[in-house]
Amino acid sequence: MNSKPKARSYTILLILLVFLVGPILWMFVTSFKDNIAIYKIPPEWIPHKPTISNYLNIFKDKLFMTYYFNNFITAGLTTLFTIIISILAGYSFSRFKFKGSQILIMAFLSVSIFPVVGIITALYSTFKNVGLLNTRTAVILTLTAANVPFCMWLMKGFFDDIPRALEEAAYIDGCGRLSTLFKVILPLCSPGILAIGLYTFLIAWDDYLYCLTLITDDKIRTLSNGISMRYLGELSYDWGNVMTVSVMASIPLLILFIFLQKYMIQGLTAGSVKG
Amino acid sequence: MKAASGGNKKSTRRFYKKLGREKHDRIFAIMLLLPAIIVVGFTTFFPIAKSVIMSFFNYKLKANADYYWNDFLNYKELFQEGEIFTAIGTTFKFMIITVALIFVIGLILSNILNKDVKGRAVLRSVVLLPWIIPTIVTGLLWMWIFQPQYGVLNYLLMKLNIISDPINWVASMKYALYSVVTASVWRQIPFITIMLLAGMQGIPSDLYEAATIDGANSRQCFFKVTLPMLSNVIKSTLLISIITNFKQFPLFWIMTGGGPVNKTTTLAIMTYKNSFVNLNFGKGAAVSTIWLIILIVFSAVYNKAFKTARD
Numbered sequence: 208m209n210s211k212p213k214a215r216s217y218t219i220l221l222i223l224l225v226f227l228v229g230p231i232l233w234m235f236v237t238s239f240k241d242n243i244a245i246y247k248i249p250p251e252w253i254p255h256k257p258t259i260s261n262y263l264n265i266f267k268d269k270l271f272m273t274y275y276f277n278n279f280i281t282a283g284l285t286t287l288f289t290i291i292i293s294i295l296a297g298y299s300f301s302r303f304k305f306k307g308s309q310i311l312i313m314a315f316l317s318v319s320i321f322p323v324v325g326i327i328t329a330l331y332s333t334f335k336n337v338g339l340l341n342t343r344t345a346v347i348l349t350l351t352a353a354n355v356p357f358c359m360w361l362m363k364g365f366f367d368d369i370p371r372a373l374e375e376a377a378y379i380d381g382c383g384r385l386s387t388l389f390k391v392i393l394p395l396c397s398p399g400i401l402a403i404g405l406y407t408f409l410i411a412w413d414d415y416l417y418c419l420t421l422i423t424d425d426k427i428r429t430l431s432n433g434i435s436m437r438y439l440g441e442l443s444y445d446w447g448n449v450m451t452v453s454v455m456a457s458i459p460l461l462i463l464f465i466f467l468q469k470y471m472i473q474g475l476t477a478g479s480v481k482g
Numbered sequence: 483m484k485a486a487s488g489g490n491k492k493s494t495r496r497f498y499k500k501l502g503r504e505k506h507d508r509i510f511a512i513m514l515l516l517p518a519i520i521v522v523g524f525t526t527f528f529p530i531a532k533s534v535i536m537s538f539f540n541y542k543l544k545a546n547a548d549y550y551w552n553d554f555l556n557y558k559e560l561f562q563e564g565e566i567f568t569a570i571g572t573t574f575k576f577m578i579i580t581v582a583l584i585f586v587i588g589l590i591l592s593n594i595l596n597k598d599v600k601g602r603a604v605l606r607s608v609v610l611l612p613w614i615i616p617t618i619v620t621g622l623l624w625m626w627i628f629q630p631q632y633g634v635l636n637y638l639l640m641k642l643n644i645i646s647d648p649i650n651w652v653a654s655m656k657y658a659l660y661s662v663v664t665a666s667v668w669r670q671i672p673f674i675t676i677m678l679l680a681g682m683q684g685i686p687s688d689l690y691e692a693a694t695i696d697g698a699n700s701r702q703c704f705f706k707v708t709l710p711m712l713s714n715v716i717k718s719t720l721l722i723s724i725i726t727n728f729k730q731f732p733l734f735w736i737m738t739g740g741g742p743v744n745k746t747t748t749l750a751i752m753t754y755k756n757s758f759v760n761l762n763f764g765k766g767a768a769v770s771t772i773w774l775i776i777l778i779v780f781s782a783v784y785n786k787a788f789k790t791a792r793d
Binding site: 216217219220223224226227228230231233234237245246248249250288291292293295296298299300302303305311314315317318319320321322323324325326327328329330331332333348349351352353355356359384409412413415416420430431434435439444446449450453456457460461463464468471472475476 | 506507508510511512514515517518521522524525526527528529530532533536541587590591594597599605607608609610611612614615616617618619622623624625626627629631632634637641668671672673676677680725728729731732735736749750753754757758763766767770773774777781
């Protein structure tokens with residue numbers, strides 16, 4: 208609908224923009240203030256004497272850097288495994304229809320909506336029994352499993368759009384099944400792969416609960432959990448520090464968003480709008 | 483799709499022996515599915531089953547605590563203490579308020595962004611920003627805004643003479659739940675807006691033209707054309723957001739921890755507290771089992787409601 212917006216629309220838009228973007232700007236502003244400026248009333252909307260001392264403190268904090276590094280490792284590996292597993296499963300569902308494949312897809316999708324908190328107790332005791340408690344493997348495994356159902360379903364959609372004639376041609380040329388998939392079909396769905404990769408990375412980066420319950424070792428703890436363990440005091444918080452780690456935790460996603468927004472949105476909307 | 487695959491299969495038969503190829507296909511298909519089945523089976527299917535079983539047992543993470551069938555004691559305790567009913571109420575209250583707010587705001591916002599506003603392309607990206615802020619950061623950010631002495635919100639409200647004394651939002655019996663609602667709404671508006679906007683862009687413009695010729699004003703256009711055309715998108719996004727908010731854990735845990743005095747204890751918080759604070763795994767599993775049943779019933783009712791609405 209391309210009707211001309213009225214003044215009222217602009218007013219509503221402005222209010223919503225302040226609500227949506229204001230807190231993010233406030234996070235950045237606070238991170239550049241020293242402890243005196245942070246607790247000033249009325250607040251300084253733009254810091255009079257901006258400082259990067261909060262950032263220097265964070266960079267010097269070895270544990271924070273460990274958490275940060277761990278978050279990249281965990282989210283990165285989760286993304287990698289999710290992509291591989293989703294490609295294989297999505298391809299299978301798209302090309303080889305067998306009895307019960309529809310039911311299997313539904314089963315995958317419906318268990319994936321079950322609340323993680325609801326199964327984390329059982330997961331904890333399972334991992335304890337097999338000796339995977341307090342390992343990176345446990346977190347990566349659970350995060351991968353949480354993302355695979357939706358991602359393989361998206362991949363199936365992308366594969367469905369690719370004509371079968373391509374595979375027929377590749378078979379005739381003597382390509383095996385796997386090399387057909389990887390050499391002929393996959394290059395055509397790289398936007399789809401990018402979309403599910405970004406989607407998974409976003410969710411894995413955000414993980415709090417798995418790490419909270421499955422990991423007790425600071426060496427492999429990830430970011431969200433590390434922040435809440437290390438920077439949230441019992442009574443008072445050092446808000447300058449807290450906002451600075453918050454900025455640090457958001458920046459990788461901000462960068463991805465600035466450059467790859469199109470694919471992130473595609474992954475999100477592709478499934479639901481179609482379905 | 484099925485007809486097309488049948489046709490294609492026929493053509494491949496010319497090049498491969500029929501039986502051998504189909505059998506190979508089936509094996510290949512299963513091999514491709516195996517990793518997904520193993521990973522999801524081990525960490526989702528199996529724990530769901532195990533959780534239901536655990537809920538009937540005495541299972542505590544204490545030294546020399548035994549694992550035995552305890553005659554529904556976990557459930558009896560839960561129902562006798564009655565806290566679970568409050569938690570169910572809180573969970574639904576939080577979910578309904580959040581979902582209602584994000585849909586109303588999301589519809590307003592996407593409707594505006596679907597018009598010819600100035601700087602539309604940039605605005606569309608900017609409103610998505612909260613979506614990529616990690617959940618924990620969202621919680622911290624709003625706690626800082628809600629902070630009683632130095633928070634921006636109290637300062638602004640006092641400056642505008644809306645309140646006379648600072649309010650301790652997150653720790654107040656009255657406002658704690660709404661503080662979490664605010665943070666949750668803030669983070670989810672972008673998702674709803676993208677979805678609705680994508681749906682709106684798929685509505686053919688001649689529908690609006692026809693409606694306008696028939697004398698419909700913009701309000702009528704919205705309610706008679708936009709909303710009905712969006713019903714599919716709304717159906718799927720509504721279910722996703724209901725479920726997302728139904729299981730919200732990190733925001734509560736970070737912002738209120740279920741308090742003050744259990745005022746914001748949802749089923750998620752209750753499960754976690756029973757299992758990992760009180761170390762009573764059996765009882766925690768019982769809460770999750772009740773929770774799973776509510777979810778299953780809810781999805782069934784939801785699907786049925788939408789089906790009959792469409793017929």
